[in-house]
Amino acid sequence: MKKSIRFKIVFVALVVFLAYTIMLNLVSGSISLSYKDIIDVILGNRIFTELEYNILFKIRIPRIISAILFGIALSISGFLLQTFFKNPIVGPFVLGISSGARLFVGLFILSNISIGFIESPLITIFLAAAVGSLLSMLLVLLFARKVDNISILVVVGMMIGYIASAGTDFMIAFANEHEIAALVSWSMGSFSGIGWNVLRLSAVIIIPTVVLVFFLSKPLEAYLLGENYAKSMGIDIKSFRLVLIILSSILSACVTAFAGPISFVGIAVPHIARLSIKTSNPKILVPALVLLGASFCLLADYFARTLFSPTELSISTVTSVMGAPIVIWLMVSRRKKV
Amino acid sequence: MSFLAAKDLQVGYHKRIVVDNINMDLNKGEILCLLGPNGCGKSTILKTITNQIELLNGKMTVMDKDLNSISNGERAKYMSIVLTERIDPAMMTAGEVVALGRYPHTNYFGKLTDNDLRIIEESLICVNGMKLKNKQFKYLSDGEKQRILIARAICQESDIMVLDEPTSFLDIKYKVELLNIIKSLALKKSKTIIMSLHEIELASKIADKVLLIKDGKIYDYGAPEDIITDEAIREVYNLDSGYFNTTIGNIELPKIEEEAKIFVIGGGGKASRIYRALNRRGIAFNSGILFKNDMDYNISLKLSNKTIAEDEFVNIREEKLEEAKELIKNCDLVIDSAVSLAGIGKGNYDLIQFAIEEGKRVLSLRKEDIGLGLINYNTISPMIHDVVEYLRLVKN
The missing domain is CATH 3.40.50.450 (Rossmann fold)
Structure with a gap:
């Protein structure tokens, strides 16, 4: 009974926190809008000026929605990978999957521009990212088969990430200035300048995938006992593993395609969620990850925008500072236990 | 007709045969012990029986139903397992680990009904584990973990339970306790139990049938009182030095x-x-x-x-x-x-x-x-x- 009370408290806190971070991002920025202004509009006491309307609906709200969507995608993707590898230290960025996606998107953007297409269809970019993340995932799996030690696997993932980055840098070296600007700002990772059409596509990809993950709660929980036990309870392990890989790759590919590689959210959020809610039950953890992933990225984006305003930091700068210490701490505390 | 039968099983990895010509037949409520030195193939046999590795040849049936032609889901209703591998189920409590045993019986979302909760409780009582229910699994002692994993298997309500060296890592008190639990499962709940053991002296006290394995060959199969002799043990375990007395279960x-x-x-x-x-x-x-x-x-x-x-x-x-x-x-x-x-x-x-x-x-x-x-x-x-x-x- 104590446990269910804890769940309720944590969920209320998470919802409040999410609402708070949304409001925070709504009102803060170069043009200040007060909570009162917004509430007045909602109550019908006044209407937005054209400037206010444009800032809210063309800049801030799309940015908030992208932080929410991509925060959810990264957290769930990290959670799936952690379940798959039975290890809390892995995530799409750590294993080099984001970098693989980045390489393929870069390849696509550059080759297309040089061929002459100015406007790249969004779906093609997403597919390029998906192929990139699946390929690097397969590479990681290939090594995972050979090494039992998870620390070595993480190092392998980092190396794959570096190689992919080197590939991207190589392409940048031969690109013209105009392309470099586009590629560099994209590959820094940012929630800014994402249009409604991108959000619509992302929502179509991310929301059904997350719902599907929630519907996999039962086998996901059984999988925590290890493959042999899971199999003995009736799970078709081969197809389940495949589903895990594909779902997590889709999620991280979507983020990388449209917002660029964003580090450490996939590790930090599941870990904070587990610690605060004290359960591994996916039925409870997945909704918690959705709420926390969204607010974590909203908060990170708030810092990125406001800390050194008017200069804007890249989102990964903030998430790294927030997330990397958690990874180090996790690795150290695991080493102690073994 | 026996309840569980294995005919001419051939087990091994990637076409390499480890043990050949395994035959056995068990009735409901009987306990089979696999005995043999390290590396003789005990684990390979158990892994095959539990479908962790593929059966190379032969046939296993439960009430004349071929165990290899059914899905994992259906198999789960016939057979539950307790393995030697250590599990690390993150933040799950012992009670949650046990509850997972209900997996084949619950609905799509794994919702536990009142009946499921009652069975979970009974299984915990069976292994003396009610006190452990709300503790985190990873903080339990080896003996407690083993009991919880057995409760999980009990809770699966399958007729057959397969246990791989359930007594290793346990000190003498827990060994005795555990074997008592296993014995009462066979006697009171008519479970058919297959397990491997390290302790020859314990095997003859708990098993109805024993499979003696030496270097990938079945040395003997039968009731322990008939086949566990000083001579057989000396040969199976290659006891050139030292001596094992099977009557009083003593090693010198x-x-x-x-x-x-x-x-x-x-x-x-x-x-x-x-x-x-x-x-x-x-x-x-x-x-x-x-x-x-x-x-x-x-x-x-x-x-x-x-x-x-x-x-x-x-x-x-x-x-x-x-x-x-x-x-x-x-x-x-x-x-x-x-x-x-x-x-x-x-x-x-x-x-x-x-x-x-x-x-x-x-x-x-x-x-x-x-x-x-x-x-x-x-x-x-x-x-x-x-x-x-x-x-x-x-x-x-």
Whole structure:
């Protein structure tokens, strides 16, 4: 009974926190809008000026929605990978999957521009990212088969990430200035300048995938006992593993395609969620990850925008500072236990 | 028709055969133990039975249903498993681990009904695990973890349970507790149980049938009382040195092959500890006069250079006495284990008397004074200490 009370408290806190971070991002920025202004509009006491309307609906709200969507995608993707590898230290960025996606998107953007297409269809970019993340995932799996030690696997993932980055840098070296600007700002990772059409596509990809993950709660929980036990309870392990890989790759590919590689959210959020809610039950953890992933990225984006305003930091700068210490701490505390 | 039958199983990895020609048949409520040295193929057999690796050849049936033609989901209703591998289920409590046993029976979302909750509770009670229910699994001791994993398997409500070395990592208290649980599962819940064990002496106490495996071959299969013999164990485990007594379930190291300078007057089980203490320090000895129904006799046979023994329930005869006296004459020290000297044991009194007359030192654990000038000790170790000192002096 104590446990269910804890769940309720944590969920209320998470919802409040999410609402708070949304409001925070709504009102803060170069043009200040007060909570009162917004509430007045909602109550019908006044209407937005054209400037206010444009800032809210063309800049801030799309940015908030992208932080929410991509925060959810990264957290769930990290959670799936952690379940798959039975290890809390892995995530799409750590294993080099984001970098693989980045390489393929870069390849696509550059080759297309040089061929002459100015406007790249969004779906093609997403597919390029998906192929990139699946390929690097397969590479990681290939090594995972050979090494039992998870620390070595993480190092392998980092190396794959570096190689992919080197590939991207190589392409940048031969690109013209105009392309470099586009590629560099994209590959820094940012929630800014994402249009409604991108959000619509992302929502179509991310929301059904997350719902599907929630519907996999039962086998996901059984999988925590290890493959042999899971199999003995009736799970078709081969197809389940495949589903895990594909779902997590889709999620991280979507983020990388449209917002660029964003580090450490996939590790930090599941870990904070587990610690605060004290359960591994996916039925409870997945909704918690959705709420926390969204607010974590909203908060990170708030810092990125406001800390050194008017200069804007890249989102990964903030998430790294927030997330990397958690990874180090996790690795150290695991080493102690073994 | 037997409940569970295996016919000509061939098991192994990637087409490499590890064990061949496995046949068995079990009824409901029977326990099968797989016995054999490390690396003989026990685990490979269990892994095949539990479908962790593919069966190379042969057929396994449950009530005439082929176990290899059914899905994992259907198989889960027939068979539950307890493995040796360590699991790390993140933040799950023991109760949640047990509840996962209901997996094949719950709905799509794994919702536990009142009936499921009742079965989970019963399974926990079965392994004495109610107190552990709300603790985090990863903080339990090895014994507690093992019990929780067994509760999980019980809760799956399958007719067959397969356990891979359930007693390893457990100390003696938990071993006994665990085997009791397994036995009552077979007796009260009619579970058919297949398990591998390290402890030969435990297998013969719990198993209805035993599969003896040696170097990838089935050495023997049958009831433990028929097939677990000293000879079989010696062969299966390649016991070149040392000895295993299957009747009393006792292991001894090899005897010391030197000229014996010590004579132990033993009997009534009082000398076994002395034999082992001497053997441990590399001291050779002879022993007598023991009755053949005495526990000391069994152990003396394995550890003493010469054992003088008399038939059960008869007075010690003159010829045996003479034989023993001869050995005492040639020894440096005599040890008296405080065996009873009354009735048919009178002969041993004569021996002690003879030793004193011969001028031998007699070290004794006897509490009462029998007036022969024995050197008395309260416990064994100071006595053995003096024996070692004495032998060192004699040597120099």
